[in-house]
Amino acid sequence: MTKYYYLIRIQYLGFRYHGWATQKHHKTVQSMVDKTVAFVLGHDDFRTMGGSRTDSKVSANEMAFQLFTKEPLDCESFLKDFDTNLPTDIRALGMEEVDSKFNIIQAPRLKEYLYLFSFGEKAHPFSASLVSTFPGNLDIELMKQGAKLYEGTHNFKAYCASPKKNQQFTREILLSQIEENTEYTASFFPKDTYVFKVQGKGFLRYQIRLMMAQLVRLGRNEITLDEMKQSLNGENESHIPSIAPASALILQKTVFDSSSREG
Numbered sequence: 001m002t003k004y005y006y007l008i009r010i011q012y013l014g015f016r017y018h019g020w021a022t023q024k025h026h027k028t029v030q031s032m033v034d035k036t037v038a039f040v041l042g043h044d045d046f047r048t049m050g051g052s053r054t055d056s057k058v059s060a061n062e063m064a065f066q067l068f069t070k071e072p073l074d075c076e077s078f079l080k081d082f083d084t085n086l087p088t089d090i091r092a093l094g095m096e097e098v099d100s101k102f103n104i105i106q107a108p109r110l111k112e113y114l115y116l117f118s119f120g121e122k123a124h125p126f127s128a129s130l131v132s133t134f135p136g137n138l139d140i141e142l143m144k145q146g147a148k149l150y151e152g153t154h155n156f157k158a159y160c161a162s163p164k165k166n167q168q169f170t171r172e173i174l175l176s177q178i179e180e181n182t183e184y185t186a187s188f189f190p191k192d193t194y195v196f197k198v199q200g201k202g203f204l205r206y207q208i209r210l211m212m213a214q215l216v217r218l219g220r221n222e223i224t225l226d227e228m229k230q231s232l233n234g235e236n237e238s239h240i241p242s243i244a245p246a247s248a249l250i251l252q253k254t255v256f257d258s259s260s261r262e263g
Helices: 029-041 075-085 125-129 140-149 207-219 225-230
Strands: 004-012 046-050 059-069 090-098 108-119 132-134 152-155 170-180 194-200 249-256
Touching (some): 029 075, 075 090, 108 207, 140 225, 194 207
Antiparallel strands (some): 004 059, 004 090, 108 194
16 A cells, blocks of 8 residues: 655644653643644544654754655645644644655754753743743853863763663764853743753753753852763763753754655
8 A cells, every 4th residue: 555754844832741752641742743633634544753752841943743644645735734723832834745765763864952041030930831940040151161061972871861771872962052042032031041052863861951950060060070071971870960840941953864855
């Protein structure tokens, strides 16, 4: 039987969802996507597969999933109907047909995540869905130096939640930096907000949130730059004692190798 394959890009606010992947008894982004696709097609004889498994409350400015069907679709018409019937906190951005060789798990060449944060006084509650405010003072300049230590190829075992036996912990970080936040703004955001920007091909479970938590420890002078370096050599068996809140993490974009989706 002939099968058809489509790459669909979406964006969503993750605050009221229990992550991307379908879970019994929980509202997830994938469950809402599947419900909407079924409504538009008029049946449930299809399958979806996400290119990233964002966690509970994590948002996405640009995330992609693959749609497998047994019937050809008119991309323009389907995308319009799909977007119209999605809930207001999920939006469809684009759709294209790919071939059977396309593998959405293996195809991404780069993923970029942003973590929005501030420090000091407790922020307006409305900002909780996108910005983490850490109490007390943070040495931002020192944290900028610490962020640069993540760049390159390192052993991130200390930055993985529930590491498994024989798991591969080596990851290459293409970009890691802290800068003033100009990406997202709102009248109820704290006066000064910052963004921790990370780029890589793939990440371990909770890796970026643990990287952020470690930077907060550095900014509070609870650890030194040398201790951060040691945490990346794979020899230190201790793990990061805290994790940054999920709601401030955003999957900003996913870049695919152009040759991987040629039909």
